[in-house]
Amino acid sequence: MVDTRATTSRRAFLSLVGISAGAGLLGGCGDKAAEGGATQKLDALAGVLPEQGALPAGIPQPDVISTRPVADGYTRFPSSLIDAVAQQPGAGGKPVTAMTPAWGPAPPSGSNNGYLTAINAKLGTPVEFSVQDGNTYAEKLGAILGARDVPDLLCVPGWEVAKLARLSDAVKALFEDLTPFLAGAAVKAYPMLATLPTGAWRNACWNGRLMAVPNPTDNPFPFTLFYRKDLLGGPAPTSIDELYATGKAVTDERKGVWAFDDIFAMVQMFHKAPGTKDGWRLRADGTPEFKYETQEFRQAAEFMAKLYAEGLVHPDVVASRGADAKQLLQSGKILFKQDGMGLWQPMQAEQQNVTPGFEVAPVPLFAAGGGAPLAWGDDEPISYTFVKKGLGKERVEEILRIVNWCSAPFGTNEYNLREFGAEGKQHTRGPDGPVKTDLGFKEIQNQYFFISGRSPVVQPTPQTPKYVPDMLAYANASVTNLEKDPWDGLKFEMPAKYKAGLVPSDDQINDILRGRRPLADLDTVVTAWRANGGDEAREMLGKALADSGR
Amino acid sequence: MTRVRSTRRRAPWRARLRRDWPLLVMVLPGALLLLVFHYVPTLGNVVAFQDYNPYLGDSALQALVNSPFIGLDNFRALFSTPAFWDALWNTLSITAFQLVFFFPLPIVLALLLDSVMSRRVRAFVQTIVYLPHFFSWVLVVTFFVQMLGGAGLLSQELRQAGIEPPEIMTNPDTFLLLVTAEVVWKDVGWGTIVFLAALSTIDPHLYEAAAADGAGRWRRLWHITLPGLRPVIVLLLILRLGDALSVGFEQFLLQREAVGRQAAEVLDTFVYYHAITTGDYGFGAAAGLFKAGVGLLLILLANKFAHLIGERGVYARS
Numbered sequence: 001m002v003d004t005r006a007t008t009s010r011r012a013f014l015s016l017v018g019i020s021a022g023a024g025l026l027g028g029c030g031d032k033a034a035e036g037g038a039t040q041k042l043d044a045l046a047g048v049l050p051e052q053g054a055l056p057a058g059i060p061q062p063d064v065i066s067t068r069p070v071a072d073g074y075t076r077f078p079s080s081l082i083d084a085v086a087q088q089p090g091a092g093g094k095p096v097t098a099m100t101p102a103w104g105p106a107p108p109s110g111s112n113n114g115y116l117t118a119i120n121a122k123l124g125t126p127v128e129f130s131v132q133d134g135n136t137y138a139e140k141l142g143a144i145l146g147a148r149d150v151p152d153l154l155c156v157p158g159w160e161v162a163k164l165a166r167l168s169d170a171v172k173a174l175f176e177d178l179t180p181f182l183a184g185a186a187v188k189a190y191p192m193l194a195t196l197p198t199g200a201w202r203n204a205c206w207n208g209r210l211m212a213v214p215n216p217t218d219n220p221f222p223f224t225l226f227y228r229k230d231l232l233g234g235p236a237p238t239s240i241d242e243l244y245a246t247g248k249a250v251t252d253e254r255k256g257v258w259a260f261d262d263i264f265a266m267v268q269m270f271h272k273a274p275g276t277k278d279g280w281r282l283r284a285d286g287t288p289e290f291k292y293e294t295q296e297f298r299q300a301a302e303f304m305a306k307l308y309a310e311g312l313v314h315p316d317v318v319a320s321r322g323a324d325a326k327q328l329l330q331s332g333k334i335l336f337k338q339d340g341m342g343l344w345q346p347m348q349a350e351q352q353n354v355t356p357g358f359e360v361a362p363v364p365l366f367a368a369g370g371g372a373p374l375a376w377g378d379d380e381p382i383s384y385t386f387v388k389k390g391l392g393k394e395r396v397e398e399i400l401r402i403v404n405w406c407s408a409p410f411g412t413n414e415y416n417l418r419e420f421g422a423e424g425k426q427h428t429r430g431p432d433g434p435v436k437t438d439l440g441f442k443e444i445q446n447q448y449f450f451i452s453g454r455s456p457v458v459q460p461t462p463q464t465p466k467y468v469p470d471m472l473a474y475a476n477a478s479v480t481n482l483e484k485d486p487w488d489g490l491k492f493e494m495p496a497k498y499k500a501g502l503v504p505s506d507d508q509i510n511d512i513l514r515g516r517r518p519l520a521d522l523d524t525v526v527t528a529w530r531a532n533g534g535d536e537a538r539e540m541l542g543k544a545l546a547d548s549g550r
Numbered sequence: 551m552t553r554v555r556s557t558r559r560r561a562p563w564r565a566r567l568r569r570d571w572p573l574l575v576m577v578l579p580g581a582l583l584l585l586v587f588h589y590v591p592t593l594g595n596v597v598a599f600q601d602y603n604p605y606l607g608d609s610a611l612q613a614l615v616n617s618p619f620i621g622l623d624n625f626r627a628l629f630s631t632p633a634f635w636d637a638l639w640n641t642l643s644i645t646a647f648q649l650v651f652f653f654p655l656p657i658v659l660a661l662l663l664d665s666v667m668s669r670r671v672r673a674f675v676q677t678i679v680y681l682p683h684f685f686s687w688v689l690v691v692t693f694f695v696q697m698l699g700g701a702g703l704l705s706q707e708l709r710q711a712g713i714e715p716p717e718i719m720t721n722p723d724t725f726l727l728l729v730t731a732e733v734v735w736k737d738v739g740w741g742t743i744v745f746l747a748a749l750s751t752i753d754p755h756l757y758e759a760a761a762a763d764g765a766g767r768w769r770r771l772w773h774i775t776l777p778g779l780r781p782v783i784v785l786l787l788i789l790r791l792g793d794a795l796s797v798g799f800e801q802f803l804l805q806r807e808a809v810g811r812q813a814a815e816v817l818d819t820f821v822y823y824h825a826i827t828t829g830d831y832g833f834g835a836a837a838g839l840f841k842a843g844v845g846l847l848l849i850l851l852a853n854k855f856a857h858l859i860g861e862r863g864v865y866a867r868s
Contacts, residue, residue, distance in 0.1 A: 142829060146604045148613075165829020166605060173605035254709050256701055315700020319719035319808045320691050333701070500828040504633060507811040516722060516810045 038168065039544045040491040042202040048179045048210045049201045050187030053194025055455060058082040059411035062457060064468065069199075069379040070475040071218035073458035073468045074410065077433030084192060084412040089401035090125025096399055097151035098127050099144070100450035101134035104326075107445040115421040115443040122417065123402050127153070129447045138163045145170045150388050152399060155450040156212070157383045158203075159222070162278060168493055171206040175386040176396055179210040189397075190404035195455040200381045203491065212384035213403055215449070218456035219341050219475045220377030220482060222275070225266040226343060227336045228329065229359040236361070240270055240303065240368040247312045250335050258314040261325040261337040264304045264513060265376075271300040271368045275376030276485045277492065280541060288486075288541040290534060292505065292526050299368065301522065304513045318514070329360070336363070344471060349463040350441060362474045365481065375478040378485065385451050406452035410459050418448045419459075432462035490544055494537055501532030598624055598835035617832075624836035634837070636812065637820035644797045644816065647726055652733055653790065656741030657783065661775065663742060664749045679739025687800035690736050694728075695719055719805075722813035729801060744782060752778040784861045792849035795841045817841055 059082065062072035107113055109129065120126035130151065132140045138160040144150055145164065154175075161167060180186065187194045193213060200214035227236060232250065237243040247259035268291065274281035279291035291297045307313055314334045317325055326343070328334045330351050337343075344360060351358040365373035387399055408414035416434065420427040426440035436444070460468050508525045511517040526534075567574075599619055606616040628634055659679070666672045682690065696702050698718040705715035718728065756774050765773070799818040806814040815823075817837065825834025849864065856863035 139827070142826065146829065146831065148604065148610050163827065166603060169603060169605035173608075253701075254706075256706060258701070311700075315702075315705070315719070316695055319695045319699045319805070321804045321807055496828065496830070500824065500830065503823050503828070504811075510807060511810045511812070514720075514807075514810065516812070 038493045039540070039547075040205065040208065041548060042205070042489045042491055045202055045205050045208065045210075048183045048205060048208070049198055050182045050194055050196075050210075051185055052198055053187065053191055055195050055409055056082060056084045056191070056412060059409060064458075064472045066458075066472055066476050067479045069217065069220040069377075070472065070479050071456040071458055073472045074460050075465075075468050077460050077462070078411050081411060081413045081416055084408040084414050085405050087401075088122070088124040089398070089405045090123045091394075091398050093125050093395065093398060095126045095128045096153060096402060097130070098153040098155070098447075098451050099130045099132060099140075099151045100155045100445075100447055101137040101157060102131045102445040102447075103134040104445075105442075106131050106133075107443050107447070113443050114439070115426050116447065118422045118425075119417060119448060122414075123405060125398060125402065127402065127448070127451070131445060131447065145174065148174060150174050150386070152388045152391065153403070153451045154386045154388070155383050156386060158217075158380045161384075162494065162499075165496060165499065168206050171211050171386070174389055175211055176389045176391065177209050177211060178213070178387065178396075178400075181396060181400055182210055182213075190400055190407075192404045192407040192409070193400070193453070195409055196407070196453045197455070199379055200453065202489075203380050204384055205491075212386045213400075213407070213453055214381035215383040215385065215453040216456045217379065217382050218458055219471075220375075220379055221341060221475070221478060222376055222378075223265045223269065223338050224341055224344075224474070225263060225336060225338050225363040226329070226360050227363055228332060229361040230355075230357045231332050231335055236363045238364070238366055239370075240366070243270070243363075244303070244306070247307065247336070248310070251312050253311070257333055257335070259312045259335055260307055260314070261328070261334055262313060262317055263307075263336060263338045264300070266338045267304045267307075268297060268300040269374060269376055270366060271296045271303070272374040273297040273300050274483065275374075276378070276483055277487060277541070280487075281483075282486050282545075286545075288538045288545075290529070290538070292509075292522070292529055292534075298519070298522055301509065301512055302519055303368075305515060305519060308513055309515050330354075341471070341475075345461060345464055345467045348467065349436070349461060352463070361470065364474065365478050373478075373481050374483055375481045377479075377482050381453070383450055385453070403452050406448040407454050409455040410457045415454065420444070430462050432465070433460060435462050486550065487541065487544060490548065492541070492544070495533055495540065498533030498537040501529060501534060504532070505529040595835055595839050597832050598839045600624075600832050602832040602835075604831065620832075624832045625840070627833060628836050628840065631824070633811070633815065633824070634820060637815045637817050638795075640813070641795050641797055641816045644726060644729065645794045648730055648733060648797070649790065651730055652738075653787070655734060655738050657745055657779065659738055660742040660745035660749060661771070664746060676739070676742075679742070681739070682736045683740035685736065687736075687798070687804060690732055691801065691804045694732060720808045722809040725805075725809045725813040729798075729805075732801060733798075744786065745779060748779050748782040749775070781862055784856050785864060788849060788852040788856060788864050791852045792845045794848055795844055 060074075060078050063075040064073035066072050107115075109116075109131070111117060116127075116129065134157075137157065141154075141156060141160060141164060144154075145167075156164075164170070182190065182193065196214060197216050200216035201210065204210060204212040204214040206212075229236075232246070234246075237246045251257065251259045269275065273279070273291045273294055273296040274289075275291075280288050281291075281294075283289045308318070314325070314328055316328065317334075325334065325337055326339075326347070329337045330347065332355075344362070348358070348360055351360075365375055367373040385403060387396055391399070405414055406418055408418070420434040420436060421440050421444055423429050423434070425437070426443060427434040427436050429435075458468050458472055505525055505528065508517065508521065508528075512519055512521055512525075561569075594614070596614065597617065599621060600614075600617040601620050601623075602613070602617045604610065604613050606613045663672055663675060666675070685693075698704050700715065700717070700719070702719075704718075708715040718724070721728075752774065757770055760770050760774060795817050797816050797818075799816075799822070802814050802816050802819050803822065806819060808814075821834045821837045825831060825837065853863040853865070
C-alpha cells in the first residue's frame with residue numbers, strides 16, 4: 001500500500017491507529033504506524049492465533065510450580081528422554097540461512113562446529129548461521145532490514161523491537177505472513193509450536209497478522225542486580241543506604257577493585273521509577289507520565305550520580321563503551337553488576353571451574369523508601385523468529401518443520417541435543433544429567449534456541465545444582481511485586497519523533513549521572529523531551545487507554 | 551606557430567585507440583571499481599530530498615522510486631537541530647587542531663628515519679611504527695584505557711606512590727588532546743610512507759654538490775629536502791582539507807559516554823545517533839551530502855590556492 005500522506009508531514013504526528021478485528025481491517029492498517037505510532041489490541045487477534053496443544057506424552061511433571069509469568073522448574077533431570085519429532089523435518093533442500101545474536105566470543109561456524117553438524121544432520125536440511133555480536137545486534141538489524149537483505153530465518157530479540165524504526169512496515173515488506181500456516185488448527189502440523197503459550201503468540205502479531213514464531217520467556221525480569229557472594233563476605237544489601245555503604249566499603253582502588261558496573265536501571269527500580277513500556281505509568285488523575293518526570297527517577301539519578309562522583313564505578317566502565325563488565329565481575333574487579341537473568345547459570349557453571357568458591361547471586365529487591373519493592377517486567381517473548389517472504393509454500397513449510405524440531409520442550413531428545421550437543425563431544429552424561437564440556441561451551445551459543453521457541457521451563461544443570469531453587473526463589477519472590485502494566489494487552493509502535501527525541505535526552509541524563517551537568521538540569525531535559533515527541537507519546541498512550549475503555 | 555599547432559592536433563580516435571588500448575585495459579578494473587562502489591551509490595543521495603521509507607514497494611529500487619520527494623525539508627530539519635551545529639563545531643575544532651599538531655609529525659618522523667644510516671635499524675623501526683595502524687580503534691582505545699585509565703597501569707602506579715591519579719580518559723576539557731594523542735600513536739608511522747617515498751626520489755647528487763659547496767645539515771634540509779617534499783606535502787594537505795569534516799567514527803563512538811556528547815559528538819556520530827539508529831535515512835543522507843559539499847568546496851579552494859602559489863595541487867591547470 002502506498003503511503004498517501006501529504007509529503008510535508010514528514011515529522012508530523014498521526015494520531016493512533018487502532019487495529020480492530022473488524023472484518024476488512026486486519027489486512028494492513030499498520031502502514032501509518034511508521035512515523036505516527038500505532039497500537040494493536042492483542043485481544044482482538046484471537047482469530048489468527050494457533051490452537052494450544054499439549055506437551056508430548058511422557059514429559060515428567062515439574063518439581064517447582066511458579067507464579068506466571070515465571071516458568072515452572074525442574075530440580076532433577078529426567079532419567080529417560082522421549083523422542084518428540086518422528087519425521088525428519090528437512091527435505092534435503094539447500095541450506096537455510098539464519099542470523100542470531102551471541103554474547104562473547106563467536107562460536108566456530110559451518111563444518112568447523114561439530115554441534116552444528118550434529119543437529120544439521122538430524123534436521124536433514126542444514127541451517128547456516130551468521131552469528132552476530134549481541135551488544136550491537138540492533139545496528140546490524142537496522143542495516144539488513146533497511147537494505148531489504150534478510151536471511152531465511154531472522155532472530156529479532158524482544159528488547160530490540162522498540163529500537164527498530166518502521167518495524168511494522170519492514171515486517172510487512174520482508175517477512176512471510178505465517179497466519180495461513182499456523183492459525184487455528186493449522187498449527188497441528190507443527191505440534192511443538194502448538195505448545196507455546198498463547199500470550200507469546202499474541203505478541204508475535206504485527207499489522208493484525210501472525211508474523212513470527214515467539215520464543216517465550218521463562219522469567220519476566222529485564223534486569224537483576226548480581227553480586228559476587230564469595231567476595232562480599234557479608235549478606236547482600238537490603239536497603240539503598242546499605243548498598244551505598246557496601247559499595248563504599250568494598251571499593252579499594254589500590255587493589256584495583258571497584259564496587260559497581262553502571263547499575264542505573266537497578267537503581268531506578270530500587271527507587272520505584274516506572275519501567276512499563278520503557279518507563280511509563282499513570283498519574284493519579286489517569287494521565288500517562290514518563291519516568292523522567294517522576295520524583296523517583298530524580299532520586300535515582302541523584303543516587304547514581306553519587307556513585308559516579310565518589311568513584312565507586314569501575315573506571316574502565318566509565319571510560320569506554322568497549323569495557324567488558326562481565327569479565328570485570330568474573331575477575332572480582334567489580335562486585336556488583338546489573339544484567340539479565342541469563343548471566344547467572346552460565347557464568348556460575350564456567351567460573352566455578354576457574355575460581356574455587358566462585359558464587360554469583362542476585363540481590364533481593366528492596367524499595368529505597370521502604371515498603372514493598374517494585375519489579376520491572378513483562379511477559380513479552382525473549383525473541384521473535386521471522387521467515388523471509390517469497391520463499392514459496394513448500395519451502396516455508398520445510399522451514400517451519402525445522403523450527404518445530406528446534407522447539408521441542410525440555411524432557412525430549414531433540415531439546416537435549418539442541419541444548420547440550422552430542423554426548424561424548426559437547427557434553428558428558430553424569431548421574432545428574434548432561435554436563436557441558438569445554439568444547440560444548442565454545443560451540444553452543446544458543447544458535448538454534450534463537451530461531452525457535454519452546455514451552456519455557458527452568459531446567460536443572462548438574463554443575464550448578466543450586467541454580468534452579470535459588471533462581472526460582474528469587475523470581476517467585478520478585479514476581480509478587482511485578483509492576484502493573486496499565487496498557488497490558490496493547491502493543492505499541494511508538495512515534496518516530498518520540499524515539500528520536502530519546503537520544504538527546506539520554507545523552508543529557510548521562511551527563512547528569514556522570515557529573516558533567518548539575519542535577520537541576522533534569523528540568524531542562526524534561527522540557528526538551530516533552531517538546532521532542534514526549535507529549536505526543538503521552539497523548540497516544542492516553543488515547544489508547546481511552547479507546548480500550550480503561 | 552603553425553608547426554606547434556600541427557603537433558598538438560590530435561590523431562583520430564581510432565588510431566589512438568590502437569595505440570593506447572593496453573593502457574585502457576589496465577585502467578578498466580579501477581574504473582569499474584569506482585563506478586560500482588562510488589558513482590552508483592552516489593545516486594542514493596537522492597534520499598536526502600525524500601521522506602525515504604525503505605519498505606515501500608517490492609524492492610529497494612522501488613522504495614527509492616516510491617518515496618515521496620519533500621524538497622529541502624531534510625536540510626531544514628538538519629540546520630534547525632542545535633546538536634548538529636555542536637557536532638560541526640567539534641569536528642572542525644578537531645580537524646584544525648590535528649592539522650597543526652598531527653599533520654607535520656609524519657614529515658618529521660620520515661626525515662628522522664631517512665637520516666638513519668643502518669638499513670636494518672631503519673627497517674626495524676619502520677615495522678614497529680607502522681604496526682599500530684593495523685589495530686582497530688577498539689583495541690587502541692582499550693590500550694589507552696589499560697595504560698592511562700582510572701584502573702590502568704599509570705593510575706595504579708601513582709596510587710601505590712600515594713598520588714591521586716589525574717583523570718585522563720574521562721575529562722571532556724582535555725578530550726581534544728587525548729584523541730589527538732591516540733591518532734598520533736596509531737597513525738604517525740603509517741603517515742611516513744608517502745614522505746619516505748618522496749624522499750627517495752630526491753637526487754643524492756644534489757646533497758653531494760651542496761655539501762661540497764659547504765652547506766651544513768640544516769641548509770641542506772631547508773634548500774634541498776623540503777623543496778623536494780613540497781609537492782607531496784601540498785597534495786596531502788589538500789586531500790586532508792577535503793576530509794575536514796571526517797575525523798573518524800569508532801574512536802568517538804567508543805569514548806562518547808566517557809566524556810559526553812558535548813565534547814565527543816562529531817558529524818559522523820551525529821549521523822549515527824540521529825539518523826541511522828532512528829532509521830531516518832533521509833535526514834542522515836542530508837547530513838552526509840552537506841559534509842560532501844563542504845569537502846568538495848574546500849578541495850577546490852585549496853587547489854586554487856595551490857595553483858596561485860605555483861604548485862600542481864591535486865590536478866594540474868589545463
